[in-house]
Amino acid sequence: MAESTALPAEPTTALAIETRKLNLWYGTFQALFDVDLEIKQGIITSLIGPSGCGKSTFLRSVNRINERLGYVRTTGSIEVLGFDVYAENVEPVQVRKQVGMVFQRPNPLPLSIRDNVLFGYRTHQERGKRLSRSAADEIVESSLRQVLLWDQVKDRLDRPAVGLALEEQQKLCIARLLPVKPSVLLMDEPCSALDPKGTEAVEELIWELRGQYTILIVTHNMAQASRASDECIFMLLGKVIEHSQTAEMFVTPKCQETADYIEGRYG
Ligand SMILES: Nc1ncnc2c1ncn2[C@@H]1O[C@H](COP(=O)(O)OP(=O)(O)O)[C@@H](O)[C@H]1O
Ligand SMILES: [Mg+2]
Numbered sequence: 001m002a003e004s005t006a007l008p009a010e011p012t013t014a015l016a017i018e019t020r021k022l023n024l025w026y027g028t029f030q031a032l033f034d035v036d037l038e039i040k041q042g043i044i045t046s047l048i049g050p051s052g053c054g055k056s057t058f059l060r061s062v063n064r065i066n067e068r069l070g071y072v073r074t075t076g077s078i079e080v081l082g083f084d085v086y087a088e089n090v091e092p093v094q095v096r097k098q099v100g101m102v103f104q105r106p107n108p109l110p111l112s113i114r115d116n117v118l119f120g121y122r123t124h125q126e127r128g129k130r131l132s133r134s135a136a137d138e139i140v141e142s143s144l145r146q147v148l149l150w151d152q153v154k155d156r157l158d159r160p161a162v163g164l165a166l167e168e169q170q171k172l173c174i175a176r177l178l179p180v181k182p183s184v185l186l187m188d189e190p191c192s193a194l195d196p197k198g199t200e201a202v203e204e205l206i207w208e209l210r211g212q213y214t215i216l217i218v219t220h221n222m223a224q225a226s227r228a229s230d231e232c233i234f235m236l237l238g239k240v241i242e243h244s245q246t247a248e249m250f251v252t253p254k255c256q257e258t259a260d261y262i263e264g265r266y267g
Contacts, residue, residue: 014041016184016214017062021076024057024066031057033238035076039231041183044206044215046229046246048222050261054238055218059186062216063099064092081183097124100177101186105193106169108161113153116161116172117143121179139179147175148205167198171205185209187217191224203228222262226250234258 017039024032031054039045047055060066062078064085078085085095100120108116117140118131125131131139140157144150149171153164161172170190177185187206191199199221206215207228219225225232225246232246234257242249242258253259 015039015079016041016081017216018079018082019076022058022061022078023075024054024061025073026069027071031238032061035238035240037233037240037243039214039216041081041214042211043230044210044217044228045231045233046225047216047218047233047235048220048225048261049235049241051220053235055235056188057238058235059101059188059216059218062184062186063101064095065101067092093124097180098182099184099186100180100182102170102173102177102188102190104189106166106173108164108169108172110160110162112158113144113161113164113172114140114157117176117179120176124180143175143178144172146178146209147171148201148208149175165198167194167201170194170198170202174205174209182213184214184216187215189218189220192220199224222250222264234261236261 015038017037019035019037022032022035022037023030035058047058049055057066061074062080062085066072066074074086080095080098083098084090085099109119111119114136118136121139122131141150141154144153149168152168161169164172170193174185174190190206191202194202203224206217209215210230217229229246232244232249233240234242234249234253234255236257242253242255244254249258250262253262
């Protein structure tokens with residue numbers, strides 16, 4: 001990891017996610033305030049801030065899972081690769097094809113390792129189309145290879161996924177997003193349930209995926225944010241306080257609130 005993190009981010013101007021004046025309320029409680037963000041394609045952006053500042057809320061707005069709750073109201077706009085994800089003719093399922101999400105606790109389905117990898121693909125497959133055995137095998141192998149899990153599990157693909165170690169389960173949860181070919185991966189504290197060794201393994205994987213996917217990762221771990229991201233966003237009480245190159249933010253933060261948080265002066 002150490003040497004790959006030293007590489008400078010590819011210069012990129014294309015935007016993966018762009019929000020304008022995004023406000024969100026849970027009932028009468030406002031959780032996001034005028035969030036204007038431009039998240040670049042192909043790099044890793046970390047999202048940091050104290051508990052309750054709206055990090056998960058922001059992620060869940062991008063792939064439209066907040067709206068499952070009947071009492072959420074959103075104003076403003078979110079574009080993913082230039083498409084307004086809240087436009088009238090857009091179905092949430094189309095959005096989730098473009099935008100995959102990984103949660104704090106690995107949540108494999110109660111199926112085999114193989115069927116976990118194929119699940120999303122089958123869900124998004126055109127009606128009536130059947131996947132041949134060899135095409136399915138290829139998808140399973142290439143997805144598991146991409147998450148650095150193939151060698152460990154190739155001889156037990158038909159075993160239940162829940163029997164894997166936690167870090168392997170989390171890698172599997174990333175693997176099952178890939179066959180759908182998302183452009184953006186949202187990760188909400190993906191290492192928080194893992195031990196230090198598991199954290200390192202998953203971080204290494206996230207770094208491997210850099211460039212192929214746009215990754216937006218929430219973390220409470222300042223060391224992880226500073227090691228494993230190109231850009232960093234700091235949020236406080238539902239507002240974006242600062243968005244900078246990670247190296248810059250951790251050395252010379254622009255705002256006092258950012259400095260206080262990074263130095264551990266609050267939450
Ligand atoms: N489903 C919900 N219903 C009502 N309030 C919520 C819900 N989810 C989060 N909140 C509130 O919104 C704020 C932001 O929460 P969240 O996005 O989970 O923060 P973070 O991920 O930064 O810890 C918090 O005050 C939290 O209590
Ligand atoms: Mg959260």
